[in-house]
Amino acid sequence: MAAIELRGLTKVYPGGVKALDALDLAVPDGEFFALLGPSGCGKTTLLRTIAGLETATGGSVVIGGRDVTGVQPGGRDVAMVFQDYALFPHMDVTDNIAYPLRIKKVARSARQEKAAEVGARLGLEHLMDRRPGQLSGGQQQRVALARVMATQAQAYLFDEPLSNLDARLRLEARTFLKKLQRELGVTTVFVTHDQAEALAMADRMAVMEAGHIRQIGTPAEVFQRPANTFVAGFIGSTPMNLLDGTVRGDTLEVAGCKVALPAAGPSDGEQVVYGVRPEYMSYSAEPVEGALGGKVVIVENLGASHLVTLDVNDVTVQVVVPEGSEPAIGDDGYALPRRDRALVYRDG
Ligand code: ADP
Ligand code: MG
Numbered sequence: 001m002a003a004i005e006l007r008g009l010t011k012v013y014p015g016g017v018k019a020l021d022a023l024d025l026a027v028p029d030g031e032f033f034a035l036l037g038p039s040g041c042g043k044t045t046l047l048r049t050i051a052g053l054e055t056a057t058g059g060s061v062v063i064g065g066r067d068v069t070g071v072q073p074g075g076r077d078v079a080m081v082f083q084d085y086a087l088f089p090h091m092d093v094t095d096n097i098a099y100p101l102r103i104k105k106v107a108r109s110a111r112q113e114k115a116a117e118v119g120a121r122l123g124l125e126h127l128m129d130r131r132p133g134q135l136s137g138g139q140q141q142r143v144a145l146a147r148v149m150a151t152q153a154q155a156y157l158f159d160e161p162l163s164n165l166d167a168r169l170r171l172e173a174r175t176f177l178k179k180l181q182r183e184l185g186v187t188t189v190f191v192t193h194d195q196a197e198a199l200a201m202a203d204r205m206a207v208m209e210a211g212h213i214r215q216i217g218t219p220a221e222v223f224q225r226p227a228n229t230f231v232a233g234f235i236g237s238t239p240m241n242l243l244d245g246t247v248r249g250d251t252l253e254v255a256g257c258k259v260a261l262p263a264a265g266p267s268d269g270e271q272v273v274y275g276v277r278p279e280y281m282s283y284s285a286e287p288v289e290g291a292l293g294g295k296v297v298i299v300e301n302l303g304a305s306h307l308v309t310l311d312v313n314d315v316t317v318q319v320v321v322p323e324g325s326e327p328a329i330g331d332d333g334y335a336l337p338r339r340d341r342a343l344v345y346r347d348g
Contacts, residue, residue, distance in 0.1 A: 002064025002077075002154040002187055003029045004050060010058035011045050011211075019045040021211035022059065027204075029064075030185045032178065034198035037208030038234070043191040046208075047157045050189065051080045064154055079153035083160045085144035087132040093119065093143050094128045100151040118146045122180075138169040145177070155187040162197065174200055195235050199223060207231045228347045229273055238278045238307055241317055242345075245274040252344070255315035257292045262342040273345040278307060278318040280341035284334045285327060291334040292317050296327045310335060 004027040011020040019042040027033045035043050048054040050061055052073035060069040068076045079100070087096050095102075097119055098111040106114075119128055122142045132140055141161060148156055161177075162170045178201050181188050192198050198205045199219040206216045207230075215227040226232035232240045245254040247266045252259050254274050266272050287293060294312035306326040310317045310333050319335035327333050 003027060004155055004187060004189065005062040006046075006050070006059065007062070008059035009046075009049060009056055009061065011042075011049055011054060012057045018211055020049065020056075023211070023213055025206065025213060025216070027187060027189060029187055032181050032188045032190065032201060032203045034202035034205040035189060035191045035208060036195055036198040036205055036234070037193065039193055041208045042211045043193075043208060044159055047080060047159050047189065047191055050076075050155075051078055051157055052076050053080075077153050078155045078157055079148040079151045080157040081144050081148050081159065081161045083163055085132075085140050085161075085164075087140060087143055087147075089132050092129050092131055093124060093135075093146075096132065096143055097146045097150050100147060104151075114150050115146075118150045121149075122146045137165050138173065141165060141173060145180070149180075149184070153186070155189070156181075158188065158190045160191055160193065162192070163194075170197075177201070196237055199235070207234060224341065225343065226275070229275070229345050232275050232343070232345070236277060236279075238302075238318060238320065240275050240277050243274045243315060243317070245272050245344075246270070247272060255292060255294075255317065256313035258290065259292065259337055259342070260290050260339045261344070262337075262339055263344055266344060266346065270346075273347075275343040275345055276337040276341065278320045280338045281319045281335040282338070283308065283319050283321045283325065283327075284336065285331065286334065288334050288336050291336040293332065293334040296329050296331045296333045299326055299329060308333060308335075 006023055006025040009020050009023045012018050037043055045054060049056050052071060056069060060067055063076060094112060094115045097115040101111040101114060119125055122145060124142055124146060127139060162173050165173055202219055204218055205222060206213045209230050215222055215231045223235055226235055229242055232242060243254045245252040247268055247270045250261050252261050252274055292312045294310040296308055297311045298309035300307040304323055306321045308319050308321050308327060317335055
C-alpha cells in the first residue's frame with residue numbers, strides 16, 4: 001500500500017493539447033480518492049500518467065515515496081481497471097483473473113489458486129469456467145476487478161469502471177466496490193464523470209476542469225462549499241441556483257428581490273454571483289421577507305420531494321419542496337434561502 005504524490009504534473013500531447021497543466025495532488029496511503037470532471041478534462045490522462053502508460057511532459061509521479069516518473073508501467077506496482085474492462089474474450093474467467101500473474105511468471109497452480117480465492121471473494125465461484133461473452137455486464141465488471149485484485153498492487157486506478165452498467169447494477173457495484181476497498185485498504189484513485197458516484201464513494205475528491213484541479217476536499221466540503229462557480233454548477237443532483245446579484249449594504253439584490261448577504265467581503269455596489277442549492281431553501285406560498293418570489297412554472301416529481309421552478313422577474317430559481325406541500329403551476333411562490341448555506345462568488 002502506498003501514497004501517491006503528483007508534483008507539477010504536465011502532459012502535452014503531440015499536436016499541442018495540454019491535458020494536464022502543472023497539477024499537484026497528494027493521495028494518502030489507503031484513501032479512496034475520486035477524480036471528477038467533465039469529459040475531456042484530463043481524467044484518463046492523469047490515471048495513465050500515474051500508471052506509466054503515458055510519459056509526463058513535466059513534473060513527477062511519486063508512489064510510496066519512490067519517484068517513478070521515468071519507470072516503465074511494469075515497475076510501478078499499480079493496477080488499472082479500464083472503462084471497457086479489457087477482458088480477453090477467448091480466455092475463461094480463471095485465466096482472465098490469473099493473466100497478470102502469468103505475466104509475472106507465477107506457477108500455474110499458484111495462479112489458479114489465487115484466481116479461485118479472489119473469484120470467490122467477488123462471488124464468481126460458479127462462473128470460473130465461462131468466457132466473458134457468457135457473462136452479464138455486472139459479472140464482467142467483477143472479473144475485471146478480480147483481475148486487478150489478484151495482482152496485489154500498491155495502488156488501484158479505476159477509469160470509470162461503472163459507466164457500462166445499467167442504473168441498478170451501478171448502485172450495487174458502488175456499494176460493493178467501496179466495501180471491498182475498505183477491507184483491502186488499498187490506495188485507490190477512482191475516475192468518474194458522475195458527481196453522485198464521487199460524492200457517494202470517496203473519502204476525498206477532486207474536481208477537474210481543463211487539466212486543472214479546481215477543488216479538493218471531502219464530499220461534504222465540496223457539496224456544501226463549492227470553491228467556485230464551475231464546481232458549484234457541476235456538483236449536486238439538482239444544479240445550484242447561480243444568480244447575478246448586486247451588493248446593497250448587508251443585503252443582496254437578486255432578480256429584483258432582496259436577500260441576506262451570506263458573507264462579509266464584497267463591497268457596496270459590487271456585482272457578484274449568488275449561489276444557493278434548491279435543497280437549501282424553504283418554500284412558502286405566502287410572501288416572506290428575504291425570499292425570492294415569483295410564479296411557479298414547472299413542478300417535477302423527485303420521488304420523496306418535488307423540484308419547483310419559479311420565474312422570478314424573468315430569472316429562473318429552483319427550490320426543493322417536501323412531498324405534500326408542492327404548489328400548482330401558475331401559483332405565486334416564495335423561496336427563502338438558508339443564509340448559512342448560501343454562497344457568494346466573485347469569479348462569475
Ligand atoms: P477525460 O478522461 O477527462 O475525458 P482525457 O484525458 O481522455 O479526458 O483527454 C484530455 C484531453 O486530451 C482531451 O482534449 C483529449 O482530446 C486529449 N487527448 C487524450 N488522449 C490524446 C492522445 N492520445 N493524443 C492527443 N490528444 C489526446
Ligand atoms: Mg476518460
